[in-house]
Amino acid sequence: MEAGKAIRRVVIIGQGLRGWLPAAYLAARFPDGRCQINFVETGGARTDDVLLARPSIRRFHQLLQMPERALVETAKAQLSHGVRARAAGGAILLPFGQYGYDHAGAEFQQYWCRAFKMGKAGGLGRYNLAAGLAEAGAFLTQTPKGQPALDFGYQLSAAGYCALLQAYARGHGAVSFDAADGFEVRTDEGGFVKTIHLAGADLECDMVIDARTEADVLAAGETPDLGWQGNRLYMPSHCDADLPGLELYSLVEALDRLIALWPDKDFLACEREEYNRLTYAERDRVSDMKTLLEHGVIGVTQSDALARKISVFSNRGRIAAEDHEVFTKPEWLAALIGCGIVPAHYDRLVDRMSLEDLLRWLASIEDGIGRTVEQAKLAARVV
Amino acid sequence: MKTIKEIVIVGGGTAGWMSAAAFAKFAHKADIAITLIESEQIGTVGVGEATIPQIAKFNAMLGIDEDAFVKATQATFKLGIEFADWGQIGERYFHPFGVHGFDLEGIDFHQYWTKMKALGEEHALQDYSLNALAAYAGKFMRPKPEHGAVLNRIAYAFHFDATLYAAFLRAHAEAKGVQRIEGVVATVGLDAENGFIDAVTLADGRTVSGDLFIDCTGFRSLLMSDALGIGYEDWSHYLPVDRAVAAATESTETPLPYTRATARGAGWQWKIPLQHRTGNGYVYSSRFLEPEQAELDFRAALNGALLGEPKHLRFVTGRRQKFWHKNCVALGLSAGFMEPLESTSIHLIQSGISKLIALFPDKTLPTVEQDEYNRLLTDDYLHIRDFLILHYKATRRDDTPFWDYVRTMEVPETLQRKMELLRASGRFFKYDAELFDVTSWMAVAVGQGLAPIGFNPMVEGLSDSNIRQSLENMRNLLNKSVAAMPSQEAFIARFCKADPAQVKTGGADGRTN
Numbered sequence: 085m086e087a088g089k090a091i092r093r094v095v096i097i098g099q100g101l102r103g104w105l106p107a108a109y110l111a112a113r114f115p116d117g118r119c120q121i122n123f124v125e126t127g128g129a130r131t132d133d134v135l136l137a138r139p140s141i142r143r144f145h146q147l148l149q150m151p152e153r154a155l156v157e158t159a160k161a162q163l164s165h166g167v168r169a170r171a172a173g174g175a176i177l178l179p180f181g182q183y184g185y186d187h188a189g190a191e192f193q194q195y196w197c198r199a200f201k202m203g204k205a206g207g208l209g210r211y212n213l214a215a216g217l218a219e220a221g222a223f224l225t226q227t228p229k230g231q232p233a234l235d236f237g238y239q240l241s242a243a244g245y246c247a248l249l250q251a252y253a254r255g256h257g258a259v260s261f262d263a264a265d266g267f268e269v270r271t272d273e274g275g276f277v278k279t280i281h282l283a284g285a286d287l288e289c290d291m292v293i294d295a296r297t298e299a300d301v302l303a304a305g306e307t308p309d310l311g312w313q314g315n316r317l318y319m320p321s322h323c324d325a326d327l328p329g330l331e332l333y334s335l336v337e338a339l340d341r342l343i344a345l346w347p348d349k350d351f352l353a354c355e356r357e358e359y360n361r362l363t364y365a366e367r368d369r370v371s372d373m374k375t376l377l378e379h380g381v382i383g384v385t386q387s388d389a390l391a392r393k394i395s396v397f398s399n400r401g402r403i404a405a406e407d408h409e410v411f412t413k414p415e416w417l418a419a420l421i422g423c424g425i426v427p428a429h430y431d432r433l434v435d436r437m438s439l440e441d442l443l444r445w446l447a448s449i450e451d452g453i454g455r456t457v458e459q460a461k462l463a464a465r466v467v
Numbered sequence: 468m469k470t471i472k473e474i475v476i477v478g479g480g481t482a483g484w485m486s487a488a489a490f491a492k493f494a495h496k497a498d499i500a501i502t503l504i505e506s507e508q509i510g511t512v513g514v515g516e517a518t519i520p521q522i523a524k525f526n527a528m529l530g531i532d533e534d535a536f537v538k539a540t541q542a543t544f545k546l547g548i549e550f551a552d553w554g555q556i557g558e559r560y561f562h563p564f565g566v567h568g569f570d571l572e573g574i575d576f577h578q579y580w581t582k583m584k585a586l587g588e589e590h591a592l593q594d595y596s597l598n599a600l601a602a603y604a605g606k607f608m609r610p611k612p613e614h615g616a617v618l619n620r621i622a623y624a625f626h627f628d629a630t631l632y633a634a635f636l637r638a639h640a641e642a643k644g645v646q647r648i649e650g651v652v653a654t655v656g657l658d659a660e661n662g663f664i665d666a667v668t669l670a671d672g673r674t675v676s677g678d679l680f681i682d683c684t685g686f687r688s689l690l691m692s693d694a695l696g697i698g699y700e701d702w703s704h705y706l707p708v709d710r711a712v713a714a715a716t717e718s719t720e721t722p723l724p725y726t727r728a729t730a731r732g733a734g735w736q737w738k739i740p741l742q743h744r745t746g747n748g749y750v751y752s753s754r755f756l757e758p759e760q761a762e763l764d765f766r767a768a769l770n771g772a773l774l775g776e777p778k779h780l781r782f783v784t785g786r787r788q789k790f791w792h793k794n795c796v797a798l799g800l801s802a803g804f805m806e807p808l809e810s811t812s813i814h815l816i817q818s819g820i821s822k823l824i825a826l827f828p829d830k831t832l833p834t835v836e837q838d839e840y841n842r843l844l845t846d847d848y849l850h851i852r853d854f855l856i857l858h859y860k861a862t863r864r865d866d867t868p869f870w871d872y873v874r875t876m877e878v879p880e881t882l883q884r885k886m887e888l889l890r891a892s893g894r895f896f897k898y899d900a901e902l903f904d905v906t907s908w909m910a911v912a913v914g915q916g917l918a919p920i921g922f923n924p925m926v927e928g929l930s931d932s933n934i935r936q937s938l939e940n941m942r943n944l945l946n947k948s949v950a951a952m953p954s955q956e957a958f959i960a961r962f963c964k965a966d967p968a969q970v971k972t973g974g975a976d977g978r979t980n
Contacts, residue, residue: 113925147573343574343925348924354891358888362896392842395835396836398835399835400826402825402839407898432827435497435498
């Protein structure tokens with residue numbers, strides 16, 4: 085690559101956390117200062133004070149080498165074992181962990197389904213350690229031996245987390261500019277952004293990361309976009325109080341995609357298109373989950389993928405996974421069951437286990453989870 | 468609509484016995500009877516003597532002891548494929564299983580390699596593959612965590628005698644209660660009302676009824692095509708080879724732990740080492756070469772003495788328009804065929820079986836599962852097809868009309884997009900559960916002259932001297948690890964040497980018959 089083609093100046097436009105997160109991410113990726121990160125901070129303030137971070141956030145924290153202690157002290161981090169989503173029929177917990185164990189080629193829910201249909205098993209949630217902990221307000225950072233696999237994310241104070249990212253970004257060379265009084269984007273004939281004009285300064289840029297929310301873009305009289313056009317890349321704006329956790333998730337995922345496709349000044353169309361393809365796939369998977377939660381299974385869906393998920397699950401309790409899933413299988417399972425679907429059939433493989441063994445097995449899982457949750461509650465009280 | 472109580476598998480080649488063994492695993496406890504009909508009058512095709520690492524999962528699912536399996540099938544280990552004369556005559560490269568190098572700072576290894584290449588680094592991509600280095604040194608051992616992080620990266624598959632594999636699985640399946648019927652299917656009876664298959668009638672008048680039928684009748688596709696009328700999607704405009712001439716030869720060297728695929732004037736020739744002999748075949752396009760000439764060319768390129776006369780085979784690359792229709796599932800050649808270039812035939816059988824088990828219906832009717840099955844299998848076929856086309860498209864050969872055709876042909880838009888991304892800066896993103904990953908795509912693209920022009924600018928995060936040093940460290944580490952490995956010969960002698968008394972020489976040797 086010719087040296088002259090390298091991206092040396094990135095300007096991020098946004099507000100608070102939505103701007104400081106990309107700033108910190110890119111500052112960590114360019115530790116040697118070969119790419120200057122400038123952040124143009126627009127006006128407006130967040131209204132939410134608590135943020136959910138899905139388990140994948142921990143990769144981002146690794147990149148930043150963010151100490152756990154800073155998260156706890158500054159961002160008031162608490163562990164989280166699931167998403168509490170609002171659905172048409174009431175709240176549904178989407179757990180960060182497995183339901184029971186898959187066994188002999190069949191998934192756990194198939195075994196559960198057989199017993200449940202006979203009236204011999206309780207709700208599926210009883211067989212999920214993450215769900216049990218989340219309901220009890222207890223936490224574990226590691227899966228205890230012999231328990232269904234468990235993961236965790238965090239509940240974070242939005243202001244505290246933003247302060248952490250801001251300190252990190254500044255400490256690694258990012259510079260912020262106040263644009264509360266407005267700014268102007270100046271493009272060349274080809275539509276490429278050349279400078280961001282501010283009251284006190286003209287910021288030249290090779291690439292712009294537009295991290296404003298959709299609402300802010302609209303308020304500025306511009307057309308919101310989800311993807312990457314020319315040298316301007318819009319950060320996804322999935323933000324929904326009914327389904328928390330998507331904002332941080334989609335910001336970090338978008339930055340991961342960008343780095344995997346990091347351009348030079350040629351800005352090849354095929355690379356942008358690939359970024360956009362992956363971005364739209366993510367949007368579609370998110371939208372499927374929202375549609376399901378909002379409208380339940382009787383709602384009309386335009387999405388083939390969601391229609392397939394519902395029909396495959398309704399028939400025999402299988403989860404038809406798509407490309408670039410955002411939500412894990414247990415989360416889909418929780419959502420589909422939570423929407424009131426009981427599969428019409430279960431997998432025949434399950435019949436290999438005698439009913440007696442099956443009920444004993446289910447009881448032992450439920451019992452083990454119950455005891456683990458009690459211990460975790462106790463431990464929390466002692467601490 | 469009825470509960471499935473009887474599965475009837477028609478055809479007893481690799482696909483038939485793989486299905487029988489897999490279904491037998493769960494069927495007897497679920498009160499499902501399995502019957503397999505085959506005839507000794509009909510030769511099996513014995514598709515694919517070479518495999519890819521996924522087969523280990525299949526064998527493990529059946530609970531097969533790997534050493535016993537290697538012994539019983541005269542198998543050797545496969546670390547990858549050497550391609551000769553593909554990009555241009557005189558060139559060769561290695562497509563390894565496993566990965567190239569080590570990623571640095573979260574960026575793919577091949578990005579750093581591409582940059583260093585532009586700065587004059589002389590080491591080829593395959594110099595960073597543990598599998599390629601071990602293959603050329605004739606070495607093999609299984610990965611084990613206790614051997615350390617490097618040696619634990621070995622990825623392997625097998626070369627085996629497909630006829631022996633079918634026999635091995637037959638014994639396994641029969642022990643689990645599969646009933647084998649010797650006979651030739653004469654007619655297929657359909658339910659007048661819903662068009663489902665009721666029963667098949669054998670040439671001697673016996674009738675075998677069932678609830679679910681598995682069509683393993685090879686290219687003929689007796690059930691899916693003849694009886695149910697499901698058509699075939701022809702891909703020969705993309706993959707024009709449609710014939711093969713195949714034969715086994717005596718081994719002239721210690722078996723190598725890799726397959727060789729050498730491009731020829733109108734196709735390519737395989738060489739697959741087994742413990743007791745070597746499998747060979749010339750896959751070619753009848754539009755560009757006559758069978759007589761193909762056989763002459765084939766014979767001229769053999770090293771060892773022939774064990775039997777060469778067999779001629781014909782096929783059409785493509786796929787069945789539906790893989791599961793009514794109460795019939797096509798597996799193996801009846802479902803489709805892509806040439807054996809990347810040893811995907813057995814994998815596609817396995818993929819079909821595992822998806823069918825995952826979506827197994829208890830009644831014969833529900834179409835939800837059928838649709839999902841057909842969707843997943845179609846994806847499998849398309850992804851593999853595109854990767855195979857790359858081998859023909861990415862060439863500079865212009866020495867024969869065949870190579871002129873494939874070099875200049877239009878390719879599917881899905882492949883075009885992948886090639887552009889890869890060519891520009893070595894970017895690669897998998898679609899769905901795509902089989903071949905960035906290691907494979909890079910190996911073939913680079914090996915055939917379609918190496919990335921640029922690289923991800925993120926690699927500038929490390930200085931040139933730092934990258935150079937890292938690459939040298941990787942080479943040293945990999946070479947040291949290979950030096951510590953035993954030869955394949957010694958490994959086989961120690962753990963899984965086949966009994967020479969059981970050597971079976973006669974019979975078809977083609978991977979495609």
